[in-house]
Amino acid sequence: MPLHQRIRQSLIDRFMTFEPIGLITFAAVAGGVLAFLALTGEVIEGDTHAFDEEILLSLRQTADLALPIAPSWVTHAMGDITALGGVTVLSLMTVLSVVYLFLARQRAIAIFMALSIIGGWLVSSALKLGVARPRPDIVPHLVEVHDLSFPSGHAMLSAVTYLTLAALLSRAEQYRATRIFLMAAGIFLTLIIGLSRLYLGVHYPTDVLGGWCAGAVWAAGCWLVARRFIAREPKGAVPVG
Template identity: 65%
Template sequence: MQPLKHHLTRFVSVAERRVWLTALIAALVTYFFFELTGEVLEGETRAFDEGVLLMLRDAADPAMPAGPSWLTKMMVDITALGGVTVLTLLVTLVVVYLALRRKFRTAAFVTVSILGGWGLSSAMKIGIARPRPEVVQHLVEVTDMSFPSGHAMLSAITYLTLGAMLSRIEETPSLRYFFPLVAVVLTLLIGLSRVYLGVHYPTDVLGGWAAGTVWACGSWFMARWMLGRPSGR
């Protein structure tokens, strides 16, 4: 009985620390997002934003990106990973995978959570209505508003939520951290690609990361409440 009690106490302690850490991160990132949004609306970040964009271009010709030509091609490929087409395909495949594993509640939760986050992203872009950067030439086609970055926010919402949900059903301890790690790396790369391609200010991407992270943290809390403790833990 004593070893069982010890392990139970240890699990509760670890679980509680994870909850409090996630809550702290969500609170800090929420505060950062509102502060950043205020600075953006007041125009306080323009010098920083334009300075970074110009730093990533040829000093003699701002239309030319800095670095070798293969880097630009790589950034175009990376940025596609945060597009609606790729994300929709990915979410569909994951939902089908969850359904085949008979994780129907998790599949439904993932679908509703991600679609809700996408809807919020569109509403925020329309409400804030920040124009796209004009200081440098866009290296890919864009049509909507700039803040927050849709690619940064949607990739954070999608990849972080999927990473957390797949981690919940993974039974191998060492692999539970693989999905969230991949999600973070992809989210960071996609956001950076938007700045390099000149279609977003750095603060657009920071805002997208922040909003997406808060949504993903909220989804994680909701999953704990609605789906319960993952089996085997």
């Protein structure tokens, strides 16, 4: 059989032999795409404005909308947390993780992870430009922002980066407890970063929901591809060449 036919048959065989976890993840990705499209449609039509406004106003003092309902130390903490979803921190995390995987002799996963995260960032930018939703003006912003609003870049990029890092780094770990910790850490960071954007008044709740949804779908899709097509190199493997 010619080489191209063997490669095609190998790909078909892989898709036809999904494990239950693979099927569940595929279904979740498909459902997430539909949910994001539905939410985007509602946002464009303006049907979510009342919900968004109510949530943002509930986080501020009625007498002065410039003041959050929580003590000042919470506002300071939220500013620190939101920085974890900024491009600088996410870029550093990505570079360090890629270097770690190269040192761990997991070159294929390292390259795929870098490409996955870069691709997710490009998709986030494209979605923002496509929807072109202005930033909320319901309450004063507690940090400076300049770009568009939907989906939340911090929410989506943190989901893309931290969830993808967790999912692909876990492929280099042999212990289940370590893999679970990595995924839990990725989910936790994604959630608190998204919530910080609401607290600071720079995003509508639906912006954050859209960012979480799109980012999680991207990360899950990347994990699914890696699971099917990228073999984990054994610990201590000696590279050839």
